[in-house]
Amino acid sequence: VDDMLVRMFPTVRVSFTGIRPDQRYAVLLDIVPVDNKRYRYAYHRSSWLVAGKADPPAPCRIYAHPDSPYTGEQLRKQVVSFEKVKLTNNEMDKHGHLVLNSMHKYQPRIHLVKRGEGASGLVSDLENEEYKTFIFPETIFTAVTAYQNQLITKLKIDSNPFAKGFRDSSRLTEFERETMESMLAEQHYFRSPLRPFADLDTHNNNLSLEEKAILAARSQL
């Protein structure tokens, strides 16, 4: 049985500043439901509408960035890129991939976990750890098994190297690109008029996201 299995694209990429160089950290990603609703896409309005109550929630899993644990030193220099995380709609998935319900809205979250001298990159139970969670509302997306909006399709074909084979026939026009951007801007405006700034403990730490990449974030299932 072939599961529906995809990477996220665009990739969630996150950078950290102001953390302790000699401290060790794990960087985790999970994806949680935004609300308790199921959605459908209204083609004539080009927008998502509520279509009832949410399906039974999928098991919430956590993805540890494979380069974890990082030293604070490394985190200051590198952008942490979650290009390899995989999403599936198979509730029975045995490979530890993140499980989502199609046609539901999701919020990716980043967890920065302090690692004592013990412990590997793995974090079995977050509740026992000292950590901080960062949320970027502009990364909210709706999970799908097939694209609902052709602008999204075109945007992904334009920007994902693996879809290069479809580029000739579907380049975004200038007009489409502008339409796209205004749609996204509008969504962000209503959701998050003020950009949240996050501090890590008492060390005046900021987390900034590669906003350009994230602005286009729409992952299919």
Next chain:
Amino acid sequence: VDDMLVRMFPTVRVSFTGIRPDQRYAVLLDIVPVDNKRYRYAYHRSSWLVAGKADPPAPCRIYAHPDSPYTGEQLRKQVVSFEKVKLTNNEMDKHGHLVLNSMHKYQPRIHLVKRGEGASGLVSDLENEEYKTFIFPETIFTAVTAYQNQLITKLKIDSNPFAKGFRDSSRLTEFERETMESMLAEQHYFRSPLRPFADLDTHNNNLSLEEKAILAARSQL
């Protein structure tokens, strides 16, 4: 500049028995010179002959298996396979690959390193660690930039999936395969008439190697 860069094939694969299930270990691989000589290949005799003193030694690097650290539990169940380790003849290599001199003889070594609660998979200085080294003389090989013996070429084409494209024209005949095996058996007989058994600390630990794979071990540079 493209460095000469190859994986080892056949792969060094090692399994452990009798170790502590709850202890954490790193598994390392390095490759050290067997002697202080440089070799040349005598085609008419199909054997390696001493061709003078060794060239200045390449920097000796250590490759940590990327799945390190392992728990003893994992090590009991899984075979540790070093398929991803890369060899180069570029002394200036900046990627941390293992550096060898062509036309010299080498001995791969496996290091099993006890990891305290601290520390990641990385081991910066082996001398500060509690570890045990395992050596299998049958894995000795001569580094080359081009194959000297066509039986080796054919054997690798026959057994490496990535060389599938050359198989039709160069399958090993029954005779060639037998010749090959007797050559290898002879070499092993002279080098290592008795199979070494290794204990780890005082815990009655044995290390056994996937002998079949290793018997054919000849890696080019």
Next chain:
DNA sequence: TAATTGACACCTAGGTGTTAAAGT
């Protein structure tokens, strides 16, 4: 009707030996 699946062609990414050319 709307959503999901699976076979497919087309890519990226990278591991092979071959061969002719270059290096020593």
Next chain:
DNA sequence: ACTTTAACACCTAGGTGTCAATTA
């Protein structure tokens, strides 16, 4: 004369959207 390099075709491995068929 021997060794090394670099471009190449041919693979493995796996990430894309498409489209027709299937599911619910």
